[in-house]
Amino acid sequence: MFNADGPDLIPILNVGTPWALLPVCGRPIVEYWIELASTLGIKECLVVADEGIEQLESFLGTGSRWGVHIRIAFSGMAQTETFLREAGNDLRLHIEGPLFPKRTGGTVAAGGGAVSMTYRGHNVAMSLHAGAPDSAVEQDFESAGIIPFPLDSTRRYYALSMDMLKYGMSGYLTPGYASGGDGSFVGMDTLTPASCELKGPLVIGNRCRFGTFTTVGPNAIVADDVVVDSRTVITNAIVLKATYIGRNLDITGRIILGNRIIDPLSGESVELSDPWIVRHIPPKGFPAWLHLFFGQMAALLFLLLLLPLRYLIGFPLRLGGRIRTAPFSCPDRFGSTCTFVRAYGEGLRFRLYTALLLDLTPQLLLAVAGRLYLCGTDALYDRCRPAGPPPQGYYPGVFNYSGARGMVFSTPDIADIDRRYYAATRSPAEDLRILFRFLGYRILGRRAS
Amino acid sequence: MQLQFEQNATLATVALRGHLSASTGNAFREEMIALGSAHPDVVDWVLDMDNVDFLDSSGLGVLISLLKRVTEKKGDIVLVSLQKKVLMVFEITRALRIFRVFDTVEEASRAVRMKDAP
Numbered sequence: 001m002f003n004a005d006g007p008d009l010i011p012i013l014n015v016g017t018p019w020a021l022l023p024v025c026g027r028p029i030v031e032y033w034i035e036l037a038s039t040l041g042i043k044e045c046l047v048v049a050d051e052g053i054e055q056l057e058s059f060l061g062t063g064s065r066w067g068v069h070i071r072i073a074f075s076g077m078a079q080t081e082t083f084l085r086e087a088g089n090d091l092r093l094h095i096e097g098p099l100f101p102k103r104t105g106g107t108v109a110a111g112g113g114a115v116s117m118t119y120r121g122h123n124v125a126m127s128l129h130a131g132a133p134d135s136a137v138e139q140d141f142e143s144a145g146i147i148p149f150p151l152d153s154t155r156r157y158y159a160l161s162m163d164m165l166k167y168g169m170s171g172y173l174t175p176g177y178a179s180g181g182d183g184s185f186v187g188m189d190t191l192t193p194a195s196c197e198l199k200g201p202l203v204i205g206n207r208c209r210f211g212t213f214t215t216v217g218p219n220a221i222v223a224d225d226v227v228v229d230s231r232t233v234i235t236n237a238i239v240l241k242a243t244y245i246g247r248n249l250d251i252t253g254r255i256i257l258g259n260r261i262i263d264p265l266s267g268e269s270v271e272l273s274d275p276w277i278v279r280h281i282p283p284k285g286f287p288a289w290l291h292l293f294f295g296q297m298a299a300l301l302f303l304l305l306l307l308p309l310r311y312l313i314g315f316p317l318r319l320g321g322r323i324r325t326a327p328f329s330c331p332d333r334f335g336s337t338c339t340f341v342r343a344y345g346e347g348l349r350f351r352l353y354t355a356l357l358l359d360l361t362p363q364l365l366l367a368v369a370g371r372l373y374l375c376g377t378d379a380l381y382d383r384c385r386p387a388g389p390p391p392q393g394y395y396p397g398v399f400n401y402s403g404a405r406g407m408v409f410s411t412p413d414i415a416d417i418d419r420r421y422y423a424a425t426r427s428p429a430e431d432l433r434i435l436f437r438f439l440g441y442r443i444l445g446r447r448a449s
Numbered sequence: 450m451q452l453q454f455e456q457n458a459t460l461a462t463v464a465l466r467g468h469l470s471a472s473t474g475n476a477f478r479e480e481m482i483a484l485g486s487a488h489p490d491v492v493d494w495v496l497d498m499d500n501v502d503f504l505d506s507s508g509l510g511v512l513i514s515l516l517k518r519v520t521e522k523k524g525d526i527v528l529v530s531l532q533k534k535v536l537m538v539f540e541i542t543r544a545l546r547i548f549r550v551f552d553t554v555e556e557a558s559r560a561v562r563m564k565d566a567p
Binding site: 272 | 503506533534537538541
């Protein structure tokens with residue numbers, strides 16, 4: 001029985017997450033316990049908690065992937081007593097509070113089929129019993145190869161993580177794909193460019209993205225959905241889930257959770273509000289296929305509305321020579337080449353033409369259909385030149401984040417800065433805000449990117 | 450960003466107050482350049498950051514560009530009394546390898562004078 005109740009002894013780490021799901025070397029604590037129970041031959045598990053029930057249910061499911069049957073109960077309910085009564089004299093493992101089962105190798109001895117082990121600490125407890133109580137043989141957990149390790153501070157959490165990386169991974173079911181030899185484990189759908197250096201021992205989770213010339217490890221733990229920008233070094237550090245780490249940083253001896261940087265030894269933390277350095281990556285909104293499907297429909301609707309206006313207003317302007325155009329090509333988000341024309345002109349009618357976005361109709365339709373990002377780098381006609389390819393990894397956008405935020409950059413590489421900011425902060429709400437501001441500029445006749 | 454300037458021979462102490470970010474960085478740089486022009490005999494600068502409660506990557510970029518400007522004239526910029534958040538930014542961006550940081554203005558001034566001593 002696993003009691004996930006208990007005080008938040010490491011509140012700065014498991015913000016919004018039950019401590020049972022706090023990851024140790026890439027996997028939640030509760031998973032280690034389930035595995036231990038399964039190893040001992042236990043088939044029925046009861047997880048008791050008063051918070052985070054939905055998250056626990058979502059992760060644990062029915063327990064079938066571990067070969068056990070898991071039930072989850074709200075604390076205070078009578079299910080606990082019923083569960084223990086049903087267990088009878090079968091092997092019973094009971095865990096209370098934030099404990100981690102360090103495994104050192106060893107076996108659970110059974111004298112006449114009965115064994116009893118108990119551990120008690122501050123706010124934590126663990127017991128393992130089999131057989132009738134009066135015939136049980138007392139054994140300590142260490143001889144059974146299990147060391148109950150209380151996780152009551154960031155220092156202990158960090159020490160456990162580093163210790164497991166260096167010495168202890170062989171005792172557990174390891175995450176991800178092993179690199180062979182140096183204690184490196186990398187999860188699924190994680191992309192590392194050729195220039196990225198991985199130095200074991202390390203653990204990298206699923207769906208991570210690393211920039212060029214990053215160095216990860218030794219002694220690094222990177223959780224799922226982490227983005228690390230170029231030329232950053234992560235060593236002797238733990239980066240928790242859905243964190244973005246900026247460019248050219250040195251993350252050594254720290255725990256990073258979103259925009260929170262924690263000193264594991266002192267437990268002190270600071271929260272940085274600069275999204276270029278560290279930030280939390282919000283969960284993705286609509287799935288991509290939904291966006292594309294509805295995007296195509298919306299683009300068709302826009303086409304029916306804008307095309308007549310484009311010809312009604314634009315055609316006379318062209319006939320009168322009041323519009324000049326210049327073609328240019330850019331890649332879209334899928335690597336194909338798109339060719340557009342930029343319109344130049346003056347006068348009230350031309351301002352009306354641009355205010356209604358009739359000069360940007362093709363780009364807008366592609367953005368609505370999902371082929372171009374609505375916002376990102378500078379507008380296409382500023383950054384894409386008719387000759388020569390754009391920089392590698394370029395995400396052409398229709399509008400400009402930097403213009404919307406009024407930021408002033410001292411470096412000339414604005415497209416590069418925009419791309420990084422865009423990767424970290426893009427959201428449909430932000431795109432719409434930039435769009436309306438851009439429309440305002442155009443209607444007022446102001447030049448805006 | 451407010452600045453309070455004090456000169457002592459070739460050493461200037463500037464106490465900063467406010468936040469150093471994308472929105473204030475340019476104005477801060479212009480003010481520092483103006484101070485440098487108004488006091489051409491100042492070679493070394495001590496920036497007291499005790500009342501700087503926020504610094505982002507843009508603000509750090511401004512400090513680095515000022516340091517570059519000063520070191521071209523054989524001078525130095527040292528920093529004093531970084532708040533915890535600001536110090537963290539310096540640590541993880543490796544800016545501590547570029548700037549010398551002290552706890553007090555007196556310590557910083559002493560270190561700068563020792564560097565300049567024959």
